Amino acid sequence: MKKVIVDTDTGVDDALALMLLAADPEVEILAAISVFGNTTSERAADNARYVLDTCGRSDVPVYRGADAPLAQELRLNPGIHGEDGFGNTGLRPARPVPPEPRGVPVLLDLIDAHEGEIDYIALGPQTNLAAALEMEPRLLERLRSTTIVGTLGPALYHDTAPWEDRRFRVSRDPNVSFDIDAARIVAEHEGDVTWCGPYVTRQALVPEDFFLDVASATNSAPAKLITEISRDYAGFYSRSYPQPDGRRVMGINDSMAVVSLLHPELVTGAVMRPLETFLDPETGDRYLAGVHARKNETRPIHRVIFDMDFDGVVEKIGEVLRRPLPWR
Numbered sequence: 001m002k003k004v005i006v007d008t009d010t011g012v013d014d015a016l017a018l019m020l021l022a023a024d025p026e027v028e029i030l031a032a033i034s035v036f037g038n039t040t041s042e043r044a045a046d047n048a049r050y051v052l053d054t055c056g057r058s059d060v061p062v063y064r065g066a067d068a069p070l071a072q073e074l075r076l077n078p079g080i081h082g083e084d085g086f087g088n089t090g091l092r093p094a095r096p097v098p099p100e101p102r103g104v105p106v107l108l109d110l111i112d113a114h115e116g117e118i119d120y121i122a123l124g125p126q127t128n129l130a131a132a133l134e135m136e137p138r139l140l141e142r143l144r145s146t147t148i149v150g151t152l153g154p155a156l157y158h159d160t161a162p163w164e165d166r167r168f169r170v171s172r173d174p175n176v177s178f179d180i181d182a183a184r185i186v187a188e189h190e191g192d193v194t195w196c197g198p199y200v201t202r203q204a205l206v207p208e209d210f211f212l213d214v215a216s217a218t219n220s221a222p223a224k225l226i227t228e229i230s231r232d233y234a235g236f237y238s239r240s241y242p243q244p245d246g247r248r249v250m251g252i253n254d255s256m257a258v259v260s261l262l263h264p265e266l267v268t269g270a271v272m273r274p275l276e277t278f279l280d281p282e283t284g285d286r287y288l289a290g291v292h293a294r295k296n297e298t299r300p301i302h303r304v305i306f307d308m309d310f311d312g313v314v315e316k317i318g319e320v321l322r323r324p325l326p327w328r
């Protein structure tokens with residue numbers, strides 16, 4: 001049994017990722033903690049609550065986490081996930097999540113209770129992790145593993161401007177750029193840390209019909225929720241990544257990271273690298289990428305995923321959404 005804490009800025013792809021965790025009989029979700037990002041931390045918490053309730057998992061506790069970045073100005077992603085993170089559907093849980101920001105203290109308590117046993121998965125900006133690291137610098141070493149949706153990926157040898165690489169250019173890295181200080185703090189700490197960023201995740205564009213077909217064939221509440229909240233989201237992806245046959249597609253970003261944890265055999269490429277922040281002097285944008293180790297390297301070495309079995313991931317998602325409730 002895997003003990004998991006999931007840290008989420010619950011938008012559309014986070015909702016799907018939460019379902020993969022909620023459906024897995026080998027996973028015990030100890031807590032979900034919210035963070036700003038796709039939407040406000042308040043809505044992210046309520047959305048996580050809504051998703052878990054929809055999956056019949058009202059037993060999983062949800063806590064409010066970081067409302068704002070450590071130092072920089074708050075940015076959100078309403079153009080992609082809607083103002084409410086749920087495609088402006090206005091869905092709210094029957095019981096809202098209490099407003100007290102308890103995410104970091106709960107995380108520290110859970111680590112004391114389950115030393116070395118917790119797999120932490122961060123689906124949004126790394127602000128909660130960084131805040132917890134300030135209180136417990138050995139945090140990442142005391143987790144069994146940490147998986148983070150972020151980084152441009154592995155930079156080429158001696159590359160000083162990885163964001164200019166054609167492979168990365170069409171892709172932003174909001175989870176890192178929305179709180180670059182938090183990303184840097186996490187990168188500076190030792191631990192079993194895996195970064196799975198947009199270089200990997202944006203390659204997995206799934207036809208909207210895949211979800212519509214599963215929802216109509218099964219009539220399952222989780223599958224219907226995904227199709228309900230993803231109408232505008234699929235529109236955004238279809239405009240941003242037009243397909244040759246004109247069909248609508250959508251990203252499944254956060255699910256890739258969850259699958260890398262639950263089904264590691266589907267990770268087909270990863271490198272061990274120190275991570276470094278970069279500044280694009282023209283735009284002021286900040287990035288994080290895995291760089292080559294220097295001679296006598298002293299920086300922590302983390303794992304950077306650069307390839308996955310995308311068909312295998314989509315197959316896992318289909319299996320989960322077709323599985324009848326209850327998911328326990």
Ligand SMILES: [Ca+2]
Pocket residue numbers: 008009010011013014037038123124149254
């Ligand atoms: Ca997310």
